[in-house]
Amino acid sequence: DVKVTQSSRYLVKRTGEKVFLECVQDMDHENMFWYRQDPGLGLRLIYFSYDVKMKEKGDIPEGYSVSREKKERFSLILESASTNQTSMYLCASSFGRGTGELFFGEGSRLTVL
Amino acid sequence: AQKVTQAQTEISVVEKEDVTLDCVYETRDTTYYLFWYKQPPSGELVFLIRRNSFDEQNEISGRYSWNFQKSTSSFNFTITASQVVDSAVYFCALSEAKTSYDKVIFGPGTSLSVIP
DSSP states (O other): OOOEEESOSEEEEOTTOOEEEEEEESSOOSEEEEEEEETTTEEEEEEEEEETTEEEEOSOOTTOEEEEEETTEEEEEESSOOGGGOEEEEEEEEOSSSOOOOEEOOOEEEEEO | OOEEEOOOSEEEEETTOOEEEOOEEEOSOSSEEEEEEEEOTTOOOEEEEEEETTOOOOEEETTEEEEEEGGGTEEEEEESSOOGGGOEEEEEEEEESSSSSOOEEEOOOEEEEEEO
16 A cells, blocks of 8 residues: 655644654655645645656745655755644655546644744 | 636535535646545545546446536536445545646535534
């Protein structure tokens, strides 16, 4: 079975702190994604990566950055957390053949105080 | 621009009732994929189905069925004889097929509650 693991299920941070959300997949997938999920808005794509060290902005990249140094690991970074970044963050991966089938982690719920 | 609309925010049904979740999409691409994902209370989204834009045949899988109509840009999902385990948030989604990037656009989701 494909496994996408997110490092933390729940985090509480203070405004201005630097936040790292880690995601690891074990199926040698080419593509990895970070979404945020908010009520009434569904899932919105923050960043994605189609290869090691490659990244592309999604629909809402402002305030975020990402890192993909190894194929299996994709990190989301909040350089200076703000209260409007309180959300559920979902990591996903895919084979990269254009089929669109994503495999998701369990999510990381971040609260910024 | 691509967009997915799910007009039903929340639906409640009594167990064993049939329920249809609506999905309307917008895209300028002629080749695209449509999806349904399920998010149970545990939080992990699970892929249910993919349809490509050239295949308008309806699909049935057990109690689940999907109705794809290009003429109305809709991809509706019906659960027959609903069960409590069907309670979840269901997302309709769309991706363009011309790249291998799998960039998927999700709708806002419909929260389904099945009451015993």
